Amino acid sequence: MNLEGKVAIVTGASSGIGAEFSKILVESGTKVYGLARSMEKLNNVQEHIGNGFVPVQMDITRHEAVDGWVDSTFGKELPDILVNNAGLGYFANIDNLGLKEWQQMMDVNLSGVFYTTRTIVPLMKKNANVCHIVNIASIAGLMGNPTLSAYNATKFGLRGFSEALFKELRFDGIKVTCFFPGSIATNFFDSIETMNLHANMMQPSDIAKTLKFVLETSDNYLINELTMRPLNPKPPKE
Ligand SMILES: NC(=O)c1ccc[n+]([C@@H]2O[C@H](COP(=O)([O-])OP(=O)(O)OC[C@H]3O[C@@H](n4cnc5c(N)ncnc54)[C@H](OP(=O)(O)O)[C@@H]3O)[C@@H](O)[C@H]2O)c1
Helix, strand or coil: CCCCCCCCEECCCCCCHHHHHHHHHCCCEEEEEEEEECCCHHHHHHHCCCEEEEEEEECCCCCHHHHHHHHHCCCCCCCCCCCCCCCCCEEEEEECCCCHHHHHHHHHHHHHHHHHHHHHHHHHHCCCCCCEEEEECCHCCCCCCCCCHHHHHHHHHHHHHHHHHHHHHHHEEEEEEEEEEECCCCCCHHHCCCCCCCCCEECCHHHHHHHHHHCCCCCCCCCCCECCCCCCCCCCCC
């Protein structure tokens, strides 16, 4: 698609790769509705990238709020792009994994994706343009590892959701792509004491360039899954 003049929704747009996705889309002439809970952070993003970014305070786990916002925003204007990016991870051995943490990961990483997708797809079906949904899973959606059981379960689940949707929506002119990135230097790891950011992690700008590339493919060309990793994942030697 040609990104100029298109309309996108990016969840988790207040930081990390969501903010970077929003930036590259706005720079490409797309209007971006950026959803997240922190209005302060969303306003900071808008200050950096301009009024092509529309901040929307939204907890995507509240499905009535998602429905209400979509109903009041779209109709005349139709969305062309949905990037389901909001997500979080708590890492712990199974005997230390709290019920609250399990539930929050299920609510945001899986149910939240369902809540946005189910309200946006009917609008995309009305859109004469070829539309595109991009789901941000993780390399943890392809391989399980100790302490990641709940996060793995959500991201493996997102892979299944994406594959089913790509087959379901292709004849409606809606592409579905699932991303499986390895470690990216963002705030994602703030709650994980054993993980420190380092210079060999992937940069949000690299993932954003990949998003732009995938969105700009020609209409009948679909990349349904994409894995990205750092070449050398180890921290550089001091
Ligand atoms: N960083 C990595 O290494 C990595 C690797 C592979 C995949 N990923 C995936 O990439 C995605 C983005 O992560 P990131 O690395 O950019 O981390 P991040 O900087 O922590 O961003 C997470 C975003 O999700 C939003 N969010 C969390 N709960 C939400 C909710 N209930 N409703 C709406 N928004 C919510 C946060 O905004 P608020 O707090 O303002 O709501 C924030 O904008 C996640 O799905 C993550 O699983 C990350």
